[in-house]
Amino acid sequence: MRALLTLGLLALLAGGAADARRHDPEKLPLTHVRDLHYGDVLFYFFQNTEETDLTALTRLLAYDHWGRLSHSEDDALLLEGGLYLELGMHNRAGEIFQSVLTNDVPTGVRNKAWFYLAQVWYARGYMDRAEGALRKINGRMSPDLEAQRELLLANALMRQNRFDEAITVLSNWRGPDLWSAYARFNLGVALVRNKRLGDADPFLSAVGTMMAPSAETAALRDRANLALGFAYLQAGEPGRARAPLERVRLNGPYSSKALLGMGWADAALGDYQGALTPWMALRERNLLDSAVQESYLAVPYAFGKMNANAQAASYYESAVNSFDAENTRLDGAIAAIERGDMLEHVLSQERNAEDRFGWAWQLKTLPDAPESRYLYTLLAGNDFQEGLKNFRTLVAMGGTLERHADDMGAFEDMIETRERAYAERLPRADALLNSGAVQQLQQRKVALDNRLRAIEAQHEVAALGTAEEREQWGRIQRIETALAAAPDSPDNAELRTRLALVKGVLFFRLNDAYGARLWQEQRELKDLNLALQETQSRWIRVERARKNVPANNGEFAHRVVALQQRIDSLEGRLVAAEQKQRTYLAHVAVEELERQKERLATYQIQARFELGTMYDRAAREQAARPAAKPPVPVQKGAEDESGSEPPEAPQ
Amino acid sequence: MSHMLFARSRLLRRLGAGVLAAFLASAVLAADPPATPAGAAPPVVSPAQREKIEKAVGAGAQALAPAPAAAPAAAPAEAATDTRGLDQEIQGLKKDVVDLNRDLFVLEEELLFPANTQVAVFLSVDIGDFFALDSVQLKIDQKEVINYLYTPREVDALLKGGVQRLYVGNLKVGPHELVAFFNGKGPSDRAYKRGASLRFEKGVGAKYLELKIADRQRKLQPEFEIHDWE
Numbered sequence: 001m002r003a004l005l006t007l008g009l010l011a012l013l014a015g016g017a018a019d020a021r022r023h024d025p026e027k028l029p030l031t032h033v034r035d036l037h038y039g040d041v042l043f044y045f046f047q048n049t050e051e052t053d054l055t056a057l058t059r060l061l062a063y064d065h066w067g068r069l070s071h072s073e074d075d076a077l078l079l080e081g082g083l084y085l086e087l088g089m090h091n092r093a094g095e096i097f098q099s100v101l102t103n104d105v106p107t108g109v110r111n112k113a114w115f116y117l118a119q120v121w122y123a124r125g126y127m128d129r130a131e132g133a134l135r136k137i138n139g140r141m142s143p144d145l146e147a148q149r150e151l152l153l154a155n156a157l158m159r160q161n162r163f164d165e166a167i168t169v170l171s172n173w174r175g176p177d178l179w180s181a182y183a184r185f186n187l188g189v190a191l192v193r194n195k196r197l198g199d200a201d202p203f204l205s206a207v208g209t210m211m212a213p214s215a216e217t218a219a220l221r222d223r224a225n226l227a228l229g230f231a232y233l234q235a236g237e238p239g240r241a242r243a244p245l246e247r248v249r250l251n252g253p254y255s256s257k258a259l260l261g262m263g264w265a266d267a268a269l270g271d272y273q274g275a276l277t278p279w280m281a282l283r284e285r286n287l288l289d290s291a292v293q294e295s296y297l298a299v300p301y302a303f304g305k306m307n308a309n310a311q312a313a314s315y316y317e318s319a320v321n322s323f324d325a326e327n328t329r330l331d332g333a334i335a336a337i338e339r340g341d342m343l344e345h346v347l348s349q350e351r352n353a354e355d356r357f358g359w360a361w362q363l364k365t366l367p368d369a370p371e372s373r374y375l376y377t378l379l380a381g382n383d384f385q386e387g388l389k390n391f392r393t394l395v396a397m398g399g400t401l402e403r404h405a406d407d408m409g410a411f412e413d414m415i416e417t418r419e420r421a422y423a424e425r426l427p428r429a430d431a432l433l434n435s436g437a438v439q440q441l442q443q444r445k446v447a448l449d450n451r452l453r454a455i456e457a458q459h460e461v462a463a464l465g466t467a468e469e470r471e472q473w474g475r476i477q478r479i480e481t482a483l484a485a486a487p488d489s490p491d492n493a494e495l496r497t498r499l500a501l502v503k504g505v506l507f508f509r510l511n512d513a514y515g516a517r518l519w520q521e522q523r524e525l526k527d528l529n530l531a532l533q534e535t536q537s538r539w540i541r542v543e544r545a546r547k548n549v550p551a552n553n554g555e556f557a558h559r560v561v562a563l564q565q566r567i568d569s570l571e572g573r574l575v576a577a578e579q580k581q582r583t584y585l586a587h588v589a590v591e592e593l594e595r596q597k598e599r600l601a602t603y604q605i606q607a608r609f610e611l612g613t614m615y616d617r618a619a620r621e622q623a624a625r626p627a628a629k630p631p632v633p634v635q636k637g638a639e640d641e642s643g644s645e646p647p648e649a650p651q
Numbered sequence: 652m653s654h655m656l657f658a659r660s661r662l663l664r665r666l667g668a669g670v671l672a673a674f675l676a677s678a679v680l681a682a683d684p685p686a687t688p689a690g691a692a693p694p695v696v697s698p699a700q701r702e703k704i705e706k707a708v709g710a711g712a713q714a715l716a717p718a719p720a721a722a723p724a725a726a727p728a729e730a731a732t733d734t735r736g737l738d739q740e741i742q743g744l745k746k747d748v749v750d751l752n753r754d755l756f757v758l759e760e761e762l763l764f765p766a767n768t769q770v771a772v773f774l775s776v777d778i779g780d781f782f783a784l785d786s787v788q789l790k791i792d793q794k795e796v797i798n799y800l801y802t803p804r805e806v807d808a809l810l811k812g813g814v815q816r817l818y819v820g821n822l823k824v825g826p827h828e829l830v831a832f833f834n835g836k837g838p839s840d841r842a843y844k845r846g847a848s849l850r851f852e853k854g855v856g857a858k859y860l861e862l863k864i865a866d867r868q869r870k871l872q873p874e875f876e877i878h879d880w881e
Contacts, residue, residue, distance in 0.1 A: 038814075062760070065757055393745065397744065411759070581741070
């Protein structure tokens, strides 16, 4: 799922980005990430562990909350669905895929998403949803995936007892050799379940005689032969059952049932001696196996049919004793499960496993516990595995919540520190805000604006001079004023002339620089305006922040309290769910063991009944024997007080 | 013990049939993950036979007589319901835990790195033929803020297109300087250390900077840039 979702996402991203680059075809194509935060999510997603998947999903949701994925919305939503699926939350994944897998999404990505969702739903037992998801697949996928899709659809139909439809799907199935054996097997079983044994035979026989290079294909081959053999037995054709049953490996997982079936085939044909061969071999195996248990009765049954009543009685007695002992062991196992030991044993081996949330986890090793030997079938079964996954998930979530609960103290400290920091800064901030500094600056700026406009309007060249020039101009004006009041004299006239000259020179200098200086002052006023605007906007922000301080801290404190409540509530729900799951798993396990006990009890009754019947018959035969007895030799002087009869020859 | 006429052969055929029926019921699907041997169902015994057994064996047999064939069929349906109900409940719990994770992450970041003062430094790697990244060190305004050592898994994630949020912190408004040092293996597998720096202006609002390690085919050397995402 992950590899194809990765490729699908990257193909999607590459398709939408203008500057995607292509590299070595064996490497994934690079893409152009349009949001840095989306790239951060991908960074965790690509690390491909359960923990980083959870981190990726957490960050994806958080960044979306802050609106930091504006250029990657569709991709992010698809990734979100994929992450929920990876973490086993197929409900939420399904909802997202429903909304995001529109025609705008490339068909390949859409189909793959539905296919993998269908796989998860199938594994979880939601056959109707699995079928619905598979039917949303548009067109044909790659040959390999298409073959898997059709097989999965057929499986889902068969699980819903819709064998006719499954047969139709499988009859038209075309796919790689890897999957063809499964297709033929499933078709054969569907035909058998539809009471078409004759049509099923070629398919099951084909699988039953195929080359089997791997353990998986060898097991499939055995299974096909077993299914065909038992189908013939049930149809009352024991002669045709032998051949497929003989093809089952003696050291395979189905050999016990095959041996039992072969014995029944021989028995049905009247060859009880022949039936004893597989049954005696079976009887030597572990009594855990139900087929072996049945052989404990089948062997004396065959002896009885051959009139070997002594052997039959002996084997019946042995069966009763063995069943008694096994019953006691079953009681012990049930007691251990009811004490709660089973799940602890099962999960203790998985504590260090990386995967905690993911749906792909499976129990791989059985615990070394007494009850394991009885629960092999149950523990290896899909339903129990799914239940175990749930239990494991609950335990993992409990750990997560514990850590979060510890973190709440840190958040409270952060808020307290923040409040203290604000408390230190607030007096300074208040003093500054109350000083009206910005308004004063604004007023000064307005005054400067007006002054400059007046200078410009009146062409006051001296106003823009340097300090020295202005001082000189001032002196000139003072001298001018003084000379104006002075009497006319040749000296004063000369002074006036000289002053006019100096004034003229200074004026010329000032006027020459006036244009540039005016432009410079106007520019600086503009810069001042900008800076003042920035200051005003900061002032407003500071004012706003000051007003919001109690609200912000209050809001944070409120959020922390609310989160703490959610953690407490989740912890409670978690404990309840964990207990329910534990109880359910224990109940399922105990039920299985009770079923085994019932079966043993039934066999015991039958064995005892047969023994009773045999003893009854023997007693009757003994009683019906005529009175003619061989004469007891009389010995002189000796009296035989025992009156005992010679032992009968065993029958 | 009273004797009874008892069709042993019929009973024992039913034992085999019971195994067969249970087997075929479970041997439906092979495209599942490899299945383990199906357990045999208890043998099917007719009510008439059960009555005979009870009479023969006495009161003690009543508790041991197998249940009728219909009862086992009911149990799987109930089990499926329970499983599905629990599964739904656990789905809901998981979703709530994920939502809680998100809210805690949001709260932590808003408390520690408010948007107005936040600065985040990201790292991306392009291709990676000429440089194998080992570690990155960051300094902001002459002060070391992070020294990050990469695992092979993280490097792989970067090469696939991930962009790591290497550092997040707080800065005042105004000019600042970022200096990054990259350690790794360069061309010909030799130890390689390079640096890059950027002067940037922190305004009001979050600032994002990207460290980019790219291969320059023309030079057959890696290049290290810092990009300001205005």
